[in-house]
Amino acid sequence: MIDSSARGSASGNRIWQPIPLTDVAIDDRFWAPRLRLNRERTIPYQYEQCKETGRIDALRLDWRPGQEPVPHIFWESDVAKWIEAASYSLATHPDPELDALVDGTIALLAGAQQPDGYLNVYFTVVKPGQRWTDLRDAHELYCAGHLIEAGVAHYQATGKTALLDVVRRYADHIDTVFGTGPGQKRGYCGHEEIELALVKLYRATGEERYLRLARYFVDERGTQPYYFDLEAAERGAPGFFEPDLTSSNLRANREYNQAHRPVREQTEAVGHAVRAMYLYCAMADLAGETGDASLLDACKRLWDNLCSRRMYLTGGIGTSAANEGFTRDDDLPNETAYCETCAAIGLVFWAHRLAQLEPDARYADVLERALYNGVISGVSHDGARFFYANPLASRGDVTRQEWFGCACCPPNLARLLASLGAYVYAVGPDDVAVHLYVQSSARLTVKGQTVTLRQRTDYPWDGTVAIDVAVEQPTTFGLRLRVPDWCRAATLRVDSQDIDLPHNVERGYARIERQWRGGERVELVLPMPVERVYAHPNVEADAGLVALQRGPLVYCLEEVDNPVALHRVALPREASLSAHMDEDLLGGATVVTAQASIADDTDWSGTLYRPEPSTARPLSITAVPYHAWDNRGQGQMRVWLREDGDTHSG
């Protein structure tokens, strides 16, 4: 049973609420240009891509056998994520042209909806009569989930209910098909997504049956007998992806779908990384809405496993292209790292949800790590090329692409960037929290009072953050400021009065509780020396290697700055590391320079092995933020560099 008190601002365990997107205005020099580019270039570009590839027109349901292209099983999800991104953009930046484009697309979606509420082009025109016969691989509920998220976002952004009505009817239909009642299918989707979407729909509509359905999908997952086996037996055929037997075998592994055991018994982040993140998001959402501690406990176990054994330094997750996901603990190879953009985005989603349940900065620390590195690496500086995989090293054979046959990542990036404002602040019953340092203004409501925060900073290039507090009337609340895990010497002052940080930090947040009268200036200084970073000795791929980080940004060497064989470069442990702002680099970025060494081959004379080590010669190196790589021509890249003790230097 769902605790009926679990709604509204104090629902269940969800004690920290994000504030509405429209109540935050970002005006810094790091994010603001990116958000503008996302709005002005990426979102229109992605519509064009959807249009050109047939994703939009497929909604007319006029495909006939023999025509190319054949609508793909998850095309709707791309269109839905684009609508969601466009909706967030409309919420903060009204744009009649975009509004009309969205409305037109929604009209096509509405037209594609069947009389019973069902809405999926592939199973309407390509494989009619085969609805819900392959939940494991066919992505129907996944697509439905994205449509629902789009419907909620569009409604919240514009107040229009056109798409919300469509997705409610679809959700109502799904609610009749799936469940434990007589004649219902006891299934769940092979690609999680609908669960978190149904929670959003519940929050937007107040309809508890959507929350119940989300909970059903989460609770049913991984129970025995395994639904995917039952449906395969009933179907009598392997699925829609045959004869790709390798993929089929891979999908037959229940861990691939996080369906190997009930979710509360899962302890390791396994399988397809995006699917895992979306499931974990729903688990956190349900914990928040229902107060189900067993789901939060499962989330925390999975979080610990992910963050201590299976996450790249960039916040990228998913080691292997074969399953687009996890392999085993500590298996974090750099060049072959998959690190799908969507998976890092999914980690941001999950971290954001967990931060709503517990005032522990570790969630926002990881959110920040992923956001500033493995997420925004996914889009080019011109906003129109995208990485699907985000490896931590390259021999020069990868570069961003204009689009993908499976185009999940580009619109996922667009919707995250368009909604970034919602990730910066949060409000609890007695507190206001600052999760991210982004120059911005925010209006928050705490204890029924409106509080305005004006945050000034040049983060992530500089770690000085000034927050001016304004209140309508004097209000007592706690102001929580995250002290990032990368920072080792933070200082805090309020109106020039030093705050003793070690005594005022709770689980990673500095907390200042007082009666705020308005006009106070809070100054947090987060010194940003360039740091060497090392991986746990369990990580074989990084043994003997060092990475560079400054503030939240992971750095890398790129061939364009260092035109040598990058694997030959070694950084002496004692080398001094300098940072300076290069205003000409992609709109301005802090670069790191150092005196390193490079193995020489001039005295090798054709031999492959020899008893003398290579000599090394000095090499000045320049490192740039990882997210910025591959914007100045294709070439080699490395995050982890060999570290030399002094005997290696020539």
Next chain:
Amino acid sequence: MIDSSARGSASGNRIWQPIPLTDVAIDDRFWAPRLRLNRERTIPYQYEQCKETGRIDALRLDWRPGQEPVPHIFWESDVAKWIEAASYSLATHPDPELDALVDGTIALLAGAQQPDGYLNVYFTVVKPGQRWTDLRDAHELYCAGHLIEAGVAHYQATGKTALLDVVRRYADHIDTVFGTGPGQKRGYCGHEEIELALVKLYRATGEERYLRLARYFVDERGTQPYYFDLEAAERGAPGFFEPDLTSSNLRANREYNQAHRPVREQTEAVGHAVRAMYLYCAMADLAGETGDASLLDACKRLWDNLCSRRMYLTGGIGTSAANEGFTRDDDLPNETAYCETCAAIGLVFWAHRLAQLEPDARYADVLERALYNGVISGVSHDGARFFYANPLASRGDVTRQEWFGCACCPPNLARLLASLGAYVYAVGPDDVAVHLYVQSSARLTVKGQTVTLRQRTDYPWDGTVAIDVAVEQPTTFGLRLRVPDWCRAATLRVDSQDIDLPHNVERGYARIERQWRGGERVELVLPMPVERVYAHPNVEADAGLVALQRGPLVYCLEEVDNPVALHRVALPREASLSAHMDEDLLGGATVVTAQASIADDTDWSGTLYRPEPSTARPLSITAVPYHAWDNRGQGQMRVWLREDGDTHSG
């Protein structure tokens, strides 16, 4: 045209002739027990495996559709290599029981031969009527080649012509089917082997048409229009391995079969490594028999590429399991190294042939490297388990197997070991050469005189080699002793008189020319300190790493001796390295010990990344010869270790 003078002991460029197997008696403590094990355990064991798996009985041609197992397209090659191994064994160690087993098997083969001489079980009973329709993938000529090698070996070992007659009739048939004449197929085999076999058949029979046919196959290879395309078009179906589309696509790459261009224009070792080696063997054979310098030149280019860019420290070759072969220059990852046992054996074959053409020790240097490391690693100390792939690092997930569905490696090992005596010495027009240091007695004929060499040594455990020369009558000839490339301080004496080595070494061989009267003692001392070995800076996989070698033996760490996470181990550059004979280790082996360090994780407390490097604590390590690994339980293994400068030590 073939130079008709190209026969006999002075044929063409083949100036260095190996001596008959029966004229060498090996009695050392390294090889003699291995050869006995091969004779007494491995060869009988492999017959049993062939019998149990159906390879022998398939020759009765009584398979009917629906029966299991279905005869495989290259089963005959396993049987043939077993006969070849057994024949070499019979040549040096007569054994009536084995002799009868071989005769019985040959009778089955003879019974399987078709009236026109054709002999292939698969295309006789499984796919009748489809002979020669898929030269690229179906291995018919490959199997024929192994049968021919077996026929020649059996004849030379026993004087019996039963199998020789069979394979001559088969070769005569093949000679009618393939060639440039009217109605003949202008094809060649996707898996080279028949070419070198036909040269052997020519040498055994004096029939020039076999040499011509070998030359046709080599010359035709890679010419346009591509035969594999023509036969595919004619066949109208992809081949016999469908629906394995991945493999099919891979095989469609012409480099896979070394058929991308004519052999004389090939400059890089590409594709399937075993195929490459067998082709290159035939090219060297043909150069030797015909004096065709263009083939020798091609061999030398390919040799340089292989040995300077594509060979593992163990003499293993072939980087990737995907194509069982080569990838690109300097791509030598250790854990995923393929290094098929057959490929290292093929490298021994090729090196041996090139050493017959040029008195350059680089060929025997590589032969020795492969033989002592990547070849004999292929068989267990009990003679009955085998490696197919021989990686240079393992997390503990690989171990030798009892047999393979594709069982090319085990009998390939057996035939090489059974014929090892033929690799130790060679005779040129005026010289005797010692390629390998193995305690043995050898009878050689140089300038028409019989010379007996008695070599005493504990090689490879000790580098002191004493050779007593005996002659029937005083004879002037040069005695060439290879100075191994791993040795940096060789000394040489004849009857206690020092020979100035630097002035008497020609292309890697110390040469002592004199009138030998008999009773001379030649003493070569090859000091064997434990050496650190480094890879060329181009090899990314070995950057910052060091390997240990002593004499010809590459060493490795095994988990059984070093029960730690081996990737955490680092060897300081200054650490002293000790060697001692461990008589209890697998029949006696020299082990290497050193004081290394291991990264500690006790102060990591669950963090995956941190700004402080791991501390290191001292660790005593024990390294064993690479070939000996995986004989004392399954576990981790590493050849290349991280090398630490002194700042890394704790």
